[in-house]
Amino acid sequence: MIITLNCFASLKPYTPDGGTLELAEGTTVEAVLTRLGIPQEEIRLIFVNSVHVSPDTVLKDGDRLGIFPPVGGG
């Protein structure tokens, strides 16, 4: 299956080329983060299809995954 993945702000360099990833069925967000080598402590927000989720969320084909470090503004 293929998902879209975007890493933002200081994590931007971790975004894979083309912004997509091919994954085995049943892959969790956590497994993706490990595969990309993003340090756990730098991750604050994970969105799948616009919903904030935890790392153990299982991904589905066509999902859109967004990863952020701690950010703020206003």
Add this chain to the structure above:
Amino acid sequence: MDKILRIDVGADGGPALREEPVGDYAGIGGRALTSTIVCKEVPADCHPLGPENKLVIAPGLLSGTAAVTSGRLSVGCKSPLTGGIKEANSGGQGAQVLARLGYAAIVLEGEWNGEDLYKVTITKDGATIETANELKMKTNYQLMEKFQETYGSSGAMLSIGTAGEMRLSNSTVAVTDKEGRPTRHAGRGGVGAVMGSKGVKVILLDGAGTSMRQPVDKEAFSDANKRFNEGLKKHAVTGQGLPTYGTNVLTNVLNEAGGYPTYNFKQGNFPDADKISGETQAELEISRGGVSTHGCHRGCSIQCSGTFLDKDGNYVTKQPEYETVWAHGGNCGICDLDAIATLDYLDDDFGLDTIEMGVTIGVAMEAGLLKFGDADGAIKLVKEVGAGTPLGRILGSGAATAARAYGIEKAPVVKGQGMPAYDPRAVKGIGVTYATSPMGADHTAGYAVATNILKVGGDVDPLSSEGQAALSQNLQIATAAVDSTGMCLFIAFAVLDQPETFQALIDIINGCYGLSLTADDVVALGKSVLEKERDFNARAGFTAADDRLPRYFRREQLPPHNVVFDVPDQELDQVFQW
């Protein structure tokens, strides 16, 4: 800060200045002071542009001291935009200089003769006022050129552009930054129009010969200030995120969360969001030789701002903030950072609130006056506002007025004030704040986005109505207190997450004034400010029906989550029950 300067523009024989001891108003600052004075001295049923209204300008309790990030200025009055009480908060150098000059507040009052414009100058030797009709219809940057040498690098200028002079309901009081530029604004609610209704065009603050305010307990103060600063540096948002990307880092976050109001609040995603994101903006700024880490006043240790240069390396404006980039960008379907920077410059120059202006253009687009995405058309409209053409005056009177003039329902406003950059259907906590804040739709009044979306200070599901009223209540109380200290609200990210940083803030106040306040006292201060503001609004005729979002936010679903605003009215009515 033991005196108040009163300027009666209607005195016999011309404007009269009077300095008086702070008296009954001692011990409060910033929003607590502006709201207390307005609540006590302004008849709530008066016309905002009439002689009974007053404009109160007050630095925070800690402004002018060595406390970091304490240079915020409060500007209060009865708002021409909302018809309720207003405190508009600004960065820039104004608060620091005014506090060092010893003033707890400046109050503009009385009946203007309707003709003459005035210039007020304040130095360490006192204040003077003179007629300055040569300043008629001057813009803020023109005023800067004229007066920069007078207020100099140690001073500041408070001014109204053409919008305030025309007494448009969308008009700001501009405050100069460290470079002396009029880039910071007490933006919301049309406070510039009230200054214009007193005929005061410019207030020059000369800081020469003044010194930093000294704390009562030096040792306790410096120790607390050090701990507080360490707390800001240590927190990932105030220590890294804000300095690196500025507030516009939120574009991608809100877009990713489906809560980014796009095309006049039609949908929660903007397909071109990345083109105007904070990441893209910071990259562009740096590639052109601008800076992406910069403080709006000396002593800010967060430094969320920057400078925006054009492709030839010439200054355009300060780094447009998230709210501005959204209002003129995604909300209008515009994805060109250069056009947005131009709009930001024009807003600053004419003295227009960027949120209200962008929301109004979104409404004009909805009404078919121009197409979504038409950047040149948007620039043209803002120029019409600045020049005061008949159309410009309609648009300069805010989103609610524009929607009425064009006969459309979809005006995203509460109490007549345009909604900021978070859709209340997909970020329900901020919807509660929009609905219930005495200020009208205002994100800063109780920034539930932190907890709903950014997961700072807790985690409350943005899509569920549960817990949002309580969240907004707590944040509105805390904000009313912070707004009274002169501290920038962005300290809240660190303070909400780190109890020791909150304690350090209380210790700074205690060290400064020789007090022994506790967290409970801070909460009590916040509540008392809100109670006064609510009392004023009630006397001005506001009821529970005004603490609501426009009905269509309950009716029309927002993609991609396809949600409506569904926090029950009874819960909205509980926000101020404590």
